[in-house]
Amino acid sequence: MDFGLSEDQRQFGEALRRFLSDRVTMELRRAGGDAALWAGLTELGVPGLLVPEEAGGAGLGMLDAALVGEALGRHAAPTPFLGSAVLAPVALRSTAHLPELAAGRMRVAVGLGALTGSTGTCTLRRDGGRISGNLTGLIDAAGATHLLLALPDGALALVAAYAEGVTLRPRPSLDRLRPLADVDLTAAPAEWLAADAARVLDAGRVVLAAETLGAAQSMLDQAVVYAGQRRQFGRSIASFQGVKHACAEMAAWLEPCRAFVWYAAQAQDAPDAEAHLLACQVKAHLDEVxxxxARHATEVHGGMGFTELLGLPFWFKRIAANRQVLGGPERCREEAAAAQGLAA
Amino acid sequence: MDLTLSDRHRALRADLREFIARHGHRSPPVGGGGGRKRPDQRVLDWQSLLIEHGFAARSVPTRYGGYGAEHDVLDAALITEAFNAAGISLGIQGQGIRMLVPTLLEVGNEEQRRRWIGPTIRGELHWAQGYSEPEAGSDLASLRTRAHVEDGNFVINGQKIWTSSAHYADMMFLLVRTEPDRPKHLGISYLLLPMATSGIEVRPLATMTGHATFNEVFFTDVRLPTDQIVLGRGDGWKVANVTLKHERMLLGDSSKLVHRLHRLRALLAETVVDGAPLLSRPVWRDRFLRLQGEVLAGKYHQMRLLSEASRDQDSGLGLLVVKYYGTTLAWRLATLAVDALGEAGLAYEPHDEVGEDSAATAWYADWMYDLGLIIGGGSSNIQKNIIAERGLGMPREPKPMGGA
Structure with missing residues (x-):
């Protein structure tokens, strides 16, 4: 048994971190991202991570995807990774779209709210072989070439963003780095997908958990650094027990999460009867932790944490938004309960 | 990440399954908050069966009475996991076995190992730990119990407190100040003292659990031959740190959390109010599921640490959070249990030397004893200092002016 990362995973992680610390500057976050970032990640093979090798991808697994998610969360990177490199490849498995996905040219906005107890609107319905109705809150909508949609009956459909009968309206979002949109469909042409919607959701939840872990780790790291620099009463505030204990508490909760994310990710690719339970629980747990x-790391920064000056709210809002996407923790725990025969 | 077990570990797991199926019914009962009585014959028989099969004293060499296997962290974890999952006893867990034996194996001399390890692991000899004092708790190195040398003997005077099992222990390993003129960490010695020596008075301390688990111990001109020392005079702090290293990992063990979660789930499923089990009610179910998520994190974290330990990799921060995470989570699991027991759980009847506690009493005893574990072995506030200073590299609290 070896519970840890392989040499390849460590090296890839290192390359990715170098790339991200170089490219994802505060200016880039403030601008909401640029095309060069995704192009650079495409050169590193990120869009094709989960795409099989015969379709032009890297044929890697969910643990690799989770590690990328963690790194993107750590850098609060504005990328379409979740929709285009995680949810879409799982939903489009064994379709002809995979090479386009792997090349980073196909960008997929995702609306699975019908399956995750979303409080938004979803009136999507089959209309002959086509699809009609409205859906609010698609994620990763900026620059989308396609829409991946779930109907209330559990069916998954792929719709071209520029097809007739499709009206996509961008919408402001709490997390500016993950743009939202609403969509109206009038007899839009749809490709019906064979993929198991539950597996798509599980993959997305694991990667969201990983991203949230990375974002929270970054907030803790920033809090420790800031506390070490800020002086009051003639000494570094990092020497005050109130501040130290807040940081220790964050570390004590966060550190065990890493192994949980790794294990839950690995379980998605193994014949593991608990894969669905773990995907639900890991997202719920990371959302809570x-x-x-996010709260305590902001507090350690004092007034500076509340302002935009240091950019800390980018991470705060990423964590806050991830919590609500693909099912909040209450919803995930309900599904985890059902998965172990506990639901009423 | 490779989660498959080696052939040898798979064989161990098969041995464990077979052992538990064949002998599990002979296990003494578990739970109910800490060791509070001298083991009876059933416990001693179970202990010798465990040693014979290598499930206790596994890596203690055969010449000292152990099973003599190579030390392997995963072996130990598989054994603990299997026993906890089956709800059977891991054998005697006293401070002699958990702390003194590993310490003697690491820094004791040959005579000490031959004399003390065998009877200790068999459960024939019981040890109390004489560390804490009324004025030396978190700041242990400021301890004041002192010993001077007179005619080849240490003469010990002072007081220890929070001394588990001193009321029935045969021996005590204790820290005393023998070199008062040296800096505080360098003036301490680690002694091995028979409790029958004259001048020792043990007074039980009533604790909130109602079980007599703690004592105060007073020493008045207690004489001990000077060769009853581990390493040399002034080396006591070094020796104690060998022991404390063993304790910190034990106090956060996640298989205990997993087992407790199973017990908690059974309790919530069995407890029926207004015609429905608590586990079918959303409020109770959600509380349970939140704890399940926290236990899962602890469980996989421990797998990571074990894997790193088997590669001789220093887990750093990962290891430092274990005691705090594990003890606070254990307490919160028991908290949901006592809430589920509700008013009926208030019938609290702790037994000491004879008799077994009811399920409700055992949960309450666990709940209160766990608070003791949050405090003992380096309190949670001290743990947070350690996590912040050693794990996150934050600065130490400035020393008060003129302090030691």
Whole structure:
């Protein structure tokens, strides 16, 4: 048994971190991202991570995807990774779209709210072989070439963003780095997908958990650094127990999460009867832990944490938004309960 | 990440399954908050069966009475996991076995190992730990119990407190100040003292659990031959740190959390109010599921640490959070249990030397004893200092002016 990362995974992680620290500057976050970032990640093979090798991808697994998610969360990177490199490849497995996905040219906005107890609107319905109705809150909508949609009956459909009968309206979002949109469909042409929607959701939840872990880790790291620099009463505030204990508490909660994310990710690719349970629980757990970390790390920064000056709210809002996407923790725990025969 | 077990570990797992199926019914009962009585014959028989099969004293060499296997962290974890999952006893867990034996194996001399390890692991000899004092708790190195040398003997005077099992222990390993003129960490010695020596008075301390688990111990001109020392005079702090290293990992063990989660789930499923089990009610179910998520994190974290330990990799921060995470989570699991027991759980009847506690009493005893574990072995506030200073590299609290 070896519970840890392989040499390849460590090296790839290192290359990715170098790339991200170089490219994802505060200016880039403030601008909401640029095309060069995704192009650079495409050169590193990120869009094709989960695409099989015969379709031009890297044929890697969910643990690799989770590690990328963690790195993107750590850098609060504005990328379409979740929709285009995680949810879409799982939903489009064994379709002809995979090479386009792997090349980073196909960009997929995702609306699975019908399956995750979303509080938004979803009136999508089959209309002959086509699809009609409205859906609010698609994620990763900026620059989308396609839409991946779930109907209330559990069916998954792929719709071209520029097809007739499709009206996509961008919408402001709490997390400016992950743009939202609403969509109206009038007899839009749809490709019906054979993929198991539950597996698509599980993959997305694991990667969201990983991203949230990375974002929370970054907030803790920033809090420790800031506390070490800020002086009051003639000494570094990092020497005050109130501040130290807040940081220790965050570390104690966050550190065990890493192994949980790794294990839950690995389980998605193994014949593991608990894969669905783990995907639900890991997202719920990270949502809860990270919300506390986001609050306390901001507090350690004092007034500076509340302002945009240091950019800390980018991470705070990423954590807050991830919590609500693909099912909040209450919803995920309900599904985890059902997965172990506990639901009423 | 490779989660498959080696052939040898798979064989161990098969041995464990077979052992538990064949002998599991002979296990003494588990749970109910800490060791509070001298083991009876059933416990001693179970202990010798465990040693014979290598499930206790596994890596203690055969010449000292152990099973003599190579030390392997994953072996130990598989054994603990299997026993906890089956709800059977891991054998005697006293401070002699958990702390003194590993310490003697690491820094004791040959005579000490031959004399003390065998009877200790068999459960014939019981040890109390004489560390804490009324004025030396978190700041242990400021301890004041002192010993001077007179005619080849240490003469010990002072007081220890929070001394588990001193009321029935045969021996005590204790820290005393023998070199008062040296800096505080360098003036301490680690002694091995028979409890029958004259001048020792043990007074039980009533604790909130109602079980007599703690004592105060007073020493008045207690004489001990000077060769009853581990390493040399002034080396006590070094020796104690060998022991404390063993304790910190044990106090956060995640298989205990997993087992407790199973017990908690059974309790919530069995407890029926207004015609429906608590586990079918959303409020109770959600509380349970939140804890399940926290236990899963602890469980996989421990797998990571074990894997790193088997590669001789220093887990750093990962290891430092274990005691705090594990003890606070254990307490919160028991908290949901006592809430589920509700008013009926208030019938609290702790037993000491004879009799077994009811399920409700055992949950309450666990709940209160766990608070003791949050405090003992380096309190949670001290753990947070350690996590912040050693794990996150934050600065130490400035020393008060003129302090030691």
């Amino acid at each position: 990270a919300r506390d970390v």
